[in-house]
Amino acid sequence: MKLNYKLQGNKQPILLMHGLFGSLDNLNMLAKDLVANYQTIQVDLRNHGQSPWSNIMNYQAMAEDIAELCHGLQLQNLILIGHSMGGKVALQLSQLIPQLISNICAIDIAPVKYTQTINTPVIKALAQCIDQQLVDRKQIAEVMRQHGLNEPTILFLLKSFKRERWLFNADVIINQYANICDWQTISASAIPTLFIGGGNSSYISDENYPAIFNQFPNAQIDIVEGAGHNVHAEKTEQVLQHLYHWLAD
Structure with missing residues (x-):
């Protein structure tokens, strides 16, 4: 599927993926800062924004869409940033194009199945x-x-x-909401992965830590106190600080 996207800047590419009901503009607050040092690619996931619609809505399909885009743009040494549903797409991509990915950041989401969410x-x-x-x-x-x-x-x-x-x-x-809440356990990925959670959110809890480290043994978990599920919008500066510090390591 050919996704709608917005590309700005140059240097190392960062691909940003929004959450459920969103669009590529939802991570503007991060992209505006990141574009000074990176090439930013903001994407409308399938069934969102100006991207095509499909009756199929699961993480394998959504990740395949992004993989097609990455190959088409000839992206390498790629940093993935995804919020919520977009974060799970980023994590799924560790199985499809690991050779193209240098780092993954999942914002307020864990590689687990959720039974009840704020959505x-x-x-x-x-x-x-x-x-x-x-x-x-x-x-x-x-x-x-x-x-x-x-x-x-x-x-x-x-x-x-x-x-x-x-x-x-x-x-x-x-x-397809059950598929969006779902998660199929994946093979352990060695890609360095940062999980940024909101201190007032239940999406990344202590009970999720085993699943995170089993699937992403090189994971780091940072919690931003005083933030909810939309931690990137509520505490943009803190999220950027965590990102830059992690990428510099």
């Missing part, structure tokens, strides 16, 4: 909006409030609702 209420709210064929933004926002979504989350989602339609493939994301 579960979002999925239920979206399903109701689609079932009721809602196209009025105020009505959609009210349904989301009924499902317990806070205002920042509602505003984030409504950025992807334009001309009475969702820019992401809501139907497939709802149907």
Whole structure:
């Protein structure tokens, strides 16, 4: 699948991948700083942004999309940065193109299966909006409030609702949500991998550490206190400090 992407700068390439319901702009706060020292490639994953839609939504397929892009751009010595779902795509790529990757950074995600996530209420709210064929933004926002979504989350989602339609493939994301939460254990990868978690998030917990180190024995785990799941947006400077310090080692 030919993905939509934005490429800036030169030098060593860094490829940035957004989380569920996002787009390539979601990691702008990191890319704006990184582009001074790296070539940045921001990508719309399948069923998101301006990339093509597909009924298939799993990490193997999403990683194959990125691998195709990397080969097409002839990328080497590549640094991967992914948030949440994008982080799992980055981790899956350790199995597909290890020879092209120098480092991986997974932001607030672990290589494990999640049974309940903060996106579960979002999925239920979206399903109701689609079932009721809602196209009025105020009505959609009210349904989301009924499902317990806070205002920042509602505003984030409504950025992807334009001309009475969702820019992401809501139907497939709802149907494939179990695959998005899932994870198939992979062979141990020697690629240096940084896991950056939010101190107020449950996505990287102590009980995930064995799975992290079993699959990524050269892993480092940094926790940013006072941050939630969107740690890169809430504590951008701290995330960049962790990244630069790790890459310099």
